[in-house]
Amino acid sequence: MNQDPSDTRPQSPITPVKLDLDDRFQFACHSGIACFNKCCQSIDIQLTPYDILRLKTRLQISAREFLFRHTVPFEMDGHGVPGLKLRTADESTRCQFLTEQGCGVYEDRPTACRYYALGLMSMRKKDSPTDEDAYFIVKEEHCLGHHEPQTQTVRAYRESQGVDIYDDMNREWRQVVLKKRSCGPTIGKPSDRSLQLFFLASYDLDGFRDFISTPSFDEVYVVSPQEREQLMQDDVALMRFAFRFLKQSLFGETTIPERPEAMEKRLARRKERSAATSGEAG
Known part of the structure; x- marks a missing residue:
């Protein structure tokens, strides 16, 4: 599962059509669908601060223990700004929280999992004090959810997946990341x-x-x-x-x-x- 909408290569699963909150799209995921849990077999999930807070609380461990046991570092940009991704199960690309019944931390699953099969991209125009959100459909070959008859608006889907509180909790952090990117060379290398x-x-x-x-x-x-x-x-x-x-x-x-x-x-x-x-x- 890759939620990076900046990937526009020919094989990208991102549908290059911008969606707004009240646009409708066709998708449904449930335990009766043949591809259930396949998206959890090959993950690439960037974690937000609130994701980490929820997961470490769910697991009843400290933040430091969670970072050590369940994350891998990466650089979010060319200046070395640190990011974290969810560690996969040993010697595989499978999510370590996947069980035979489904997600073992479903109520506290990360933001990227809640958005799937949507992608989110936050943008800030130069000299703009506010950021704008754009949504995209993510269509991966294994996913049959796009053939389900159910349709809904982006707004309704976000509400059904509990995304609102995650976005609210992470908004100021995303603003920091966006401002860092939009400032670019004006503030130099950190x-x-x-x-x-x-x-x-x-x-x-x-x-x-x-x-x-x-x-x-x-x-x-x-x-x-x-x-x-x-x-x-x-x-x-x-x-x-x-x-x-x-x-x-x-x-x-x-x-x-x-x-x-x-x-x-x-x-x-x-x-x-x-x-x-x-x-x-x-």
Whole structure:
């Protein structure tokens, strides 16, 4: 299952027709269809932050354990921005959560699985403050669902698959990714530090919770005791805060108050490090 609508090669399963929310398409998937579960036999599923949150909660493990056991890294663009894909079963392309009865994590399945057989592409025009979503039909050879008589609008299909909450939870993160792509060379190649922060804030909730608990974070950012308590206990609140942090750290969009003396302290630390480095070199 490949949900990348940018793939326009001759063998691409993407139907190159843009669909809007109220456009209708023919498709149905159910346990009685002959191809049931075949789409789970060969997967290529990019995970979003909310996908990871839901799955690690379903499996009752930490975010770090989920990342280690169930994901593989890849680069989302030419600048090395980190992404994660769902790890397949050992020595196969099969989804590790597939059972004889179907999806073993169906209620918490990833966004890409919920959209199938639709593809989603988010776009942002240069200098536009908002992004636009476009939908495409994904027709793979093994899938017989396109021959079923049932039709529905894109909007109704999204609702039936529970996509709305996933898109809502991931919207700010997608905005960060889109802005990074649309800015292109204007912001230059990301530093190693910014890539590490992107990974931490996007995927590693445990690590990000530890990060915002450090004295160095408190030296820069102002977080009320009430909000801090919520961030320590509520993964969804922490994830949304992490997206705000990304916008601020990558693009300078101030969504988290900073202490007036924060810049002076950062400059002082940089001077100290620079002096120490010069001393060692001498």
